[in-house]
Amino acid sequence: DQQVKQNSPSLSVQEGRISILNCDYTNSMFDYFLWYKKYPAEGPTFLISISSIKDKNEDGRFTVFLNKSAKHLSLHIVPSQPGDSAVYFCAAKAWVTSGSARQLTFGSGTQLTVLP
Amino acid sequence: NAGVTQTPKFRILKIGQSMTLQCTQDMNHNYMYWYRQDPGMGLKLIYYSVGAGITDKGEVPNGYNVSRSTTEDFPLRLELAAPSQTSVYFCASSYSGTLGSSTNEKLFFGSGTQLSVL
Numbered sequence: 001d002q003q004v005k006q007n008s009p010s011l012s013v014q015e016g017r018i019s020i021l022n023c024d025y026t027n028s029m030f031d032y033f034l035w036y037k038k039y040p041a042e043g044p045t046f047l048i049s050i051s052s053i054k055d056k057n058e059d060g061r062f063t064v065f066l067n068k069s070a071k072h073l074s075l076h077i078v079p080s081q082p083g084d085s086a087v088y089f090c091a092a093k094a095w096v097t098s099g100s101a102r103q104l105t106f107g108s109g110t111q112l113t114v115l116p
Numbered sequence: 117n118a119g120v121t122q123t124p125k126f127r128i129l130k131i132g133q134s135m136t137l138q139c140t141q142d143m144n145h146n147y148m149y150w151y152r153q154d155p156g157m158g159l160k161l162i163y164y165s166v167g168a169g170i171t172d173k174g175e176v177p178n179g180y181n182v183s184r185s186t187t188e189d190f191p192l193r194l195e196l197a198a199p200s201q202t203s204v205y206f207c208a209s210s211y212s213g214t215l216g217s218s219t220n221e222k223l224f225f226g227s228g229t230q231l232s233v234l
Contacts, residue, residue, distance in 0.1 A: 004158065034222060043120070043206050043225030044159070089158060103174065104223060106151075106158030 003027045004092050006107035014115050019077040021110050023090030026071065030092035034104070035064060035075050038087045047088070048075070080114045087111050118142050122207050122226035129197040129233045137192040137229050139207030147210040148190040149174075149223065150182065152203040159206060165190055197233045205229045
């Protein structure tokens with residue numbers, strides 16, 4: 001049962017245009033959401049996050065939108081650059097009752113290709 | 117800045133062999149994690165630790181063991197390797213400050229270990 005879903009395995013965008021990556025979740029206990037970027041042969045690196053008390057968070061060219069009623073979040077990259085080509089993972093956190101650590105649940109990732 | 121260091125980067129095992137994946141971090145993080153990533157799938161949590169001497173199971177712990185004798189090191193042990201354990205393994209760490217604060221929520225990952233069991 002995938003609690004975090006990224007339904008688009010891949011996305012191609014022209015340089016300078018907007019990239020929109022989508023993520024849906026099913027667990028209503030998730031209260032913190034993160035996006036990670038991963039280049040080949042490297043570990044994921046943190047990109048941007050949003051708490052469930054907000055509906056938007058912006059950091060430079062990257063903006064994350066959260067729609068709690070739809071259990072949906074999206075990552076907007078404007079303008080897209082060739083260096084943004086990577087796999088983007090959506091992740092979510094919830095409290096777990098059996099331990100004291102808040103565990104991340106990851107989506108399956110979306111491969112973004114920005115064409116020059 | 118070294119951050120999170122994993123060794124080895126690649127390894128091929130025969131069925132039934134054992135090995136230890138090493139992970140060390142130099143950021144003085146209390147929380148450490150082991151994830152595996154299968155093709156076309158998200159990262160799944162194997163084990164995690166909230167501090168030296170404390171470990172707990174994640175989503176997919178079967179076939180693995182961990183220990184945490186120091187803050188810096190969090191090795192992952194495979195006792196009897198099986199083909200189903202072919203995967204990319206990532207170690208990660210995070211701060212243990214106030215839960216819910218943004219600085220506590222993000223994980224820092226190592227570059228991964230590609231493991232094949234044949």
